[in-house]
Amino acid sequence: MTPLTITDLDARIWRExxxxxxxxxxxxxxxxxxxxxxxxxPQKASSGYAKLLGEQFAEATTELADACDAQLMPGRSVERLSFPFPFPHPCDFAGANAFVAEQARMRAASASLMLVHPGLSDDEVERELDQHGHLGFKPYRWYSTTGDAVNCRITDFMSERQIAIADRRGLIIMMHVSKRDAIADEENLRDLTELSASYPNAKWILAHCARSYSAWALERAASRLRELPNVWYDTSSVCETDAMDALYQGVGCDRVMYASDDIPVGVLRGKYITFGYAWAYLSETNHSMSLAHCDGRMTFTRYEQLRAMRRAARRLNLSKTQIQALFHDTAASLVQAARAH
Ligand SMILES: [Zn+2]
Incomplete structure (x- = not known):
């Protein structure tokens, strides 16, 4: 059972x-x-996360993700690369990592990544990798040693020693880059270029179209990104056709992978919108627009993202094989390569 209801508007977008x-x-x-x-x-009951992650989606299991997918994409078989939600410190990293590993084991081709922070010792990391069979790492900018989650560099929130472990074991790093200009930031580009060259067996995935919610960041960065052979991209939560188009064209479609950002982002009603050099989440409850002249209801973030993926695919006239790679084959091969290492 999921808390989701499919309205006639959702059904029409899916169908048409x-x-x-x-x-x-x-x-x-x-x-x-x-x-x-x-x-x-200890204050979590009164935190900003409480309603969504404490009440509505308090336990995100494989069963729940399956049920959400069955409602939103009926008839599709879905495998997943999963990792914990990055709760800010204090977070039970070991508990969260054991939980996600157990959930991922329920599907043969699914896998998990380990939530890491720079304070974990090599021994702790290696032991958890061996114990749970994680295929890589999920660092997050909350855990920056600088205390600044907005302007931190990659190695501020993921130690180079952890990157070296990923390199030695051929593992995946799910990277949500920080900074105001995201992937267009010169320091991020330089760091990623150097780190991916120094650790060539680590497999980087830049989340959210390299955190380019509209086209400008990718337009600035793509010519340098496409030179990096061990970097891939996921499309999760990006809702703009121009961003997808910049990604497909800029880095090459064969490096791009579908992702939902469930749970919960993909199943929430709303959309990531962009303006100027900004991006933000627009939901049913955080705006005061007058919508009486149209059908003002919102659909799932996932559907807005899929619409953008489809329109950009249409612009480039992607073949069925390329679309199959985008939704399945590239990701399945990448996970398989990390597993086989
Ligand atoms: Zn995410």
């Missing part, structure tokens, strides 16, 4: 725009499976 586009086999490369109990903040 998306059903034909989404292939029968899907590999979702960016999914959060977690339990609210791993958030150790």
């Amino acid at each position: 725009e998306l059903d034909e586009f989404v292939p029968s086999q899907v590999y979702d490369i960016h999914t959060h499976l977690y339990s609210w109990r791993h958030n150790l903040d």
Whole structure:
């Protein structure tokens, strides 16, 4: 059971725009499976996360993710690369990592990544990798040693020693880059270029179209990114056709992978919007627009993202094989390569 209801508006968007586009086999490369109990903040009941992650989606299991996918993309078989939700410190990292590993084991081709912070010792990391079979790492900018989650560099929130472990074991690093200009930031580009060259067996995935919610960041960065052979991209939560177009064209479609950012982002009603050099989440409850002249209801973030993926695919006239790669084959091969190492 999920808390989701499919309205006539959702059903129409799926039927008229998306059903034909989404292939029968899907590999979702960016999914959060977690339990609210791993958030150790004593004030969590009054925190900004409480309603959504404490009440509505307090336990994000494989079963719940399956049920959400069955409602939103009926008839598709979905495998996933999952990792915990990055609760800020204090977070029960070991508990969250054990939970996601157990959930991922329920599907043969699914896998998990380990939530890491720079304070973890090599021994702790290696032991957890061996114990749970994680295929890589999920660092997050909350855990920056600088205390600044907005302007931190990659190695501020993921130690180079952890990157070296990923390199030695051929593992995946799910990277949500920080900074105001995201992937267009010169320091981020230089760091990524140097780190991916120094650690060539680490497999980087830049989340959210390299955190380019509209086209400008990718337009600035793509010519340098496409030179990096061990970097891939996920499309999770990006809702703009121009961003997808910049990604498909800029880095090459064969490096791009579908992802939902469930749970919960993909299943929330709303959309990431952009203006100027900004991006923000627009939801049913955080605006005061007058919408009396039209059908003002919102659909799922996932559907807005799939619409953007489809329109950009149409612009480039992607073949069925390329679309199949986008939704499944590239991700399945990447996970397989990390597993086989
Ligand atoms: Zn995410």
